Each structure stands twice: as C-alpha cells, then as structure tokens.
Amino acid sequence: MTHTIVVDLGYGDAGKGRVVDLLCAESDVEAVVRFNGGAQAAHNVVLPDGRHHTFAQFGSGTFRGVPTHLSRFVVVDPLALAAEAAHLASVGVRDPFRLLTIDADALLATPWHRAANRARERCRGAGRHGSCGLGVGETVAYGLAHPAEAPRVGDVLDPPRLRSRLAAVRDRLTASNGPLDAPPLDDVVAVFAAFRDAVTIVDSGHLGGLLASGRCVFEGAQGVLLDEWFGWHPHTTWSTTTFANAETLLAGARAERLGVVRTYTTRHGAGPHVTEDRALDLPERHNGTGAWQGEFRRGHFDAVAHRYAVDVCGGVDALAVTHLDAADPALGICPEYANGWTRIPVGTRGDLAAQERLTNTLTGTTARGVYRPADRVTEIEAVLGVPVVLGTDSPSGPAVLRRALVP
Known part of the structure; x- marks a missing residue:
C-alpha cells in the first residue's frame, strides 16, 4: 500500500485542496491526515454542482465522505472548528464531526x-x-x-x-x-x-490503524517557501511545511511525495516575491486582500524558487500543476534572477540569521529571462526535473491531465 503526501512547493494557495479532493474522488481513501498548520489554512474546493467550502482544519476530502485525522502536529482551534463544521453542514455534509478524529497531543x-x-x-x-x-x-x-x-x-x-x-x-x-x-x-x-x-x-496509536487499513492522503498546509526554517525569515509560518512531519507520522510506511504548483507563482502578504508582475491579468475567485494577510500578489512561474522548494524537501516524486487555464498571454517562466542565481542555496535548518540574509538578497533582486513556452506542463517538468502527473484548470471541472503517480 502506498500513501500520498501533498505539499505546496510555493508560498501557499497553489491548490492543495483541489488536488486532495480529486485524489479522494478518484480512489478509495481511508482518511485525509493533516500534518501541520491549523485554522489559518484555506483550501478551496468547489464541486461541479457549485457547492464551495474553504477547508481549514477539516480535510479537503470531506465532500467525498473521507474522514479527517488531525495529527499531533496540527494546532487545533475549537472555535474555528465549530464555525467550519457549521458551514460544512450548511452545504450538505451531514454531521461533519462524525468524520473527524483528533490526536490528544495536538x-x-x-x-x-x-x-x-x-x-x-x-x-x-x-x-x-x-x-x-x-x-x-x-x-x-x-x-x-x-x-x-x-x-x-x-x-x-x-x-x-x-x-x-x-x-x-x-x-x-x-x-x-x-x-x-x-x-x-x-x-x-x-x-x-x-x-x-x-x-x-x-491516542497516538489511532493513526497506525488508519495506515494499516487503507490508503491515506496527507494534506499539507501553507507552502515550502513559508517553512519555519527554510522560508524567507521573518516572513514565514511557525510550521514545518515540507514532507518531514508526514514522514515522521508514517513511521516508515511507503508514501509518494506529490508537490503542487500553479502555472504562475503567487504570494499572499509580505515578503520577497521576485517574479511579481502587477501587470498580469489573472483573476482570483477565492483570494484577495485581507486585513491580516495583506495583498494577494501574482507573478511569473518562479522556477528558481520552486527548484529551491524541491531541494529543501530532498526531492519530489511527482507534480500536480493547477490553473492550467491561466490566460494572460504575457504570463511566462522565470529561469534565472538578475543576480545570476538559477538555484537558491539551501541553508542549515535552524540558522535563521542566514535565512534573514537570504530574505534581504531576494528583496533586492528581480526576475531575468522570462519566456513563454509553447507547452507549460512540459516546460515545468523540465525546469523542475519532476514529472507532472496531475493537471487542473477550473475550480470545479475534472482533472485535465492524469498520469500514473510515480511509484
């Protein structure tokens, strides 16, 4: 049995919820396991019939009847959880709490x-x-x-x-x-x-039973470029956003590592965004300027930053690419920064001073060599060196590209 870990290789908002929903719709899944973050997650899922929910603590397979397990790495907010359950009930999920288990140590x-x-x-x-x-x-x-x-x-x-x-x-x-x-x-x-x-x-033994009973999908929150140790400090989350927590919970069980990226790179709020281009016309249905997060920012596909995310994770087995229908003809791929970097150096876990110096460097640089490939999926595979196995466009439509996940 092979489980799947879903991780965002950007700054979040790449479409993890959409990907998890599709995985749960296409095959039997025992449970969706949340392995980092908390109520600040915002994973939007829109069903073909128009029902929409922004998943925060409940797993994004809930519309499909798949149970959620909140692991010990999740920060649990009872007030936010009650509000989320109420909304799920209002859009047709009967008794959402029956689909939920929570580790006592969270x-x-x-x-x-x-x-x-x-x-x-x-x-x-x-x-x-x-x-x-x-x-x-x-x-x-x-x-x-x-x-x-x-x-x-x-x-x-x-x-x-x-x-x-x-x-x-x-x-x-x-x-x-x-x-x-x-x-x-x-x-x-x-x-x-x-x-x-x-x-x-x-207790902690519950997850082992889930893993032994069937395939589990591990749903990450935020993105690798916001990781507490490897993101651009201090514009980061207090959470490990790589595959590490999930692999700790798996305790040696087999899992495929699925990284999620958009066809363009976004960032919600403060911090470096080297490829940001305010001239891009890329409408956003579910993200906007927030009182706390700030502005939702759009830019060209940042191959340099996403390569860094792959490197920080120690490799990725396969990619899911979302927003394939992004239509701005000016949208392109950035292969290099103006400072000459095609790869961002990976520092030592815990060295936040080095990460802050990196933040200062990235704040002062710009994109260079942006180009528009004829086939974005093939080009993203090439620039990241990882096969694309799943592609999506509209929030409620079916997957538009599906290949076998890499063993």
Whole structure:
C-alpha cells in the first residue's frame, strides 16, 4: 500500500485542496491526515454542482465522505472548528464531526493566542511579518516556552486541568501584551467543553490503524517557501511545511511525495516575491486582500524558487500543476534572477540569521529571462526535473491531465 503526501512547493494557495479532493474522488481513501498548520489554512474546493467550502482544519476530502485525522502536529482551534463544521453542514455534509478524529497531543489554540498574535502584528506597523491573525504561531511559541503547561486537546477530558492551563495562557499573554480582546475564561471553558462532547479524541496509536487499513492522503498546509526554517525569515509560518512531519507520522510506511504548483507563482502578504508582475491579468475567485494577510500578489512561474522548494524537501516524486487555464498571454517562466542565481542555496535548518540574509538578497533582486513556452506542463517538468502527473484548470471541472503517480 502506498500513501500520498501533498505539499505546496510555493508560498501557499497553489491548490492543495483541489488536488486532495480529486485524489479522494478518484480512489478509495481511508482518511485525509493533516500534518501541520491549523485554522489559518484555506483550501478551496468547489464541486461541479457549485457547492464551495474553504477547508481549514477539516480535510479537503470531506465532500467525498473521507474522514479527517488531525495529527499531533496540527494546532487545533475549537472555535474555528465549530464555525467550519457549521458551514460544512450548511452545504450538505451531514454531521461533519462524525468524520473527524483528533490526536490528544495536538496543541489547542485559544482566543488569547489569537488576540496576542494580532496585538504583536499591529505593533510592527509597516514592518509586519505577515500573518493570518488566527494565533497559530502564538500557540506554537507558547508551547515551546511552556511545554509542560501548554493546553492540548487531551486536556479537555480533564476539566480542572483545562481551566488551570487556560487561565495560565490568559495571564501570561496579558502580562506580556497588555489587555487582550478575548472573552471571559468561563465562556472559553464552556466552548471547549462543547468541543470535547462533539469530537472524537484519540491516542497516538489511532493513526497506525488508519495506515494499516487503507490508503491515506496527507494534506499539507501553507507552502515550502513559508517553512519555519527554510522560508524567507521573518516572513514565514511557525510550521514545518515540507514532507518531514508526514514522514515522521508514517513511521516508515511507503508514501509518494506529490508537490503542487500553479502555472504562475503567487504570494499572499509580505515578503520577497521576485517574479511579481502587477501587470498580469489573472483573476482570483477565492483570494484577495485581507486585513491580516495583506495583498494577494501574482507573478511569473518562479522556477528558481520552486527548484529551491524541491531541494529543501530532498526531492519530489511527482507534480500536480493547477490553473492550467491561466490566460494572460504575457504570463511566462522565470529561469534565472538578475543576480545570476538559477538555484537558491539551501541553508542549515535552524540558522535563521542566514535565512534573514537570504530574505534581504531576494528583496533586492528581480526576475531575468522570462519566456513563454509553447507547452507549460512540459516546460515545468523540465525546469523542475519532476514529472507532472496531475493537471487542473477550473475550480470545479475534472482533472485535465492524469498520469500514473510515480511509484
């Protein structure tokens, strides 16, 4: 049995949800496993009948009836999860929570994490790092600072311990940030109790059972170019966005590595985007300027940056290419930067100072040699050295290109 790991080889928004939905529609899938990120994910799936949902914590196979497992690497936000479940129910998914299991060891995001995240980002003014404003990074940072006391999903099964840990989050984050825009402790405890009663909380052995029972699709969040260690610091996510977490969870089980790219490179918010071209006419149905993320930016296919993503991942077995119907005749592929780079050097994990120097270099360079190939799929295969096995165009249409996944 071979499982599949789906990872975005850009800055996010490449179409992972669309790809996961297609994989779940085309074959039997035991579960979609989320292995990083949290409520800040926004994976849009539009069915042929027009139903649309932006998947955040639920897996993008939910419309197909495929269960979701939130692994220990996911930051779980009960308030956002309830809102997402309500929307899924409104578009025809019966009792979404019956399709969900959650690892007891996953971190819990709270309203105080969210409020502290927004307070810190506001204080940065024009130097914002870029954030979805949902407190995922704040939750991870708190977990690293207070590993023995950080609220986890399993704590909802022990109400006194949960209350104590939530109170500690409130007090610590208020002490460091000032008054926070968050509800009273009792209200949060009540919501988390409702979460406890709605979901199925499991131990670490549950995933092993899923892997043994059938094929699983591991759905990543954000993109490799936003990785906490290898992205352009500080414009990154507090999450490992490569295949690494999924492969840890697989514990040696066989899996194919599927990388997702658009036919053009996008970035939502602050940070380097070397091939950005504001003259490109590329309409976007599901992404726009957000209060926290900022502007949705479009550019030519950045072969240099996507090669870097492949290198950071240690290789990719196959590619899925989305937005094949992008129609601007000026849209092209960038093979090289003005500083002469055709490949971005891969640094050492944990060396954030080096990544920040890289950010400064990329901020000061531009694209060079942009060209328009006759066949974008073939050219993307060539410039990244990876076969394309899946291609899509419209958000709700069928796959327009499908080949066997690489063993």
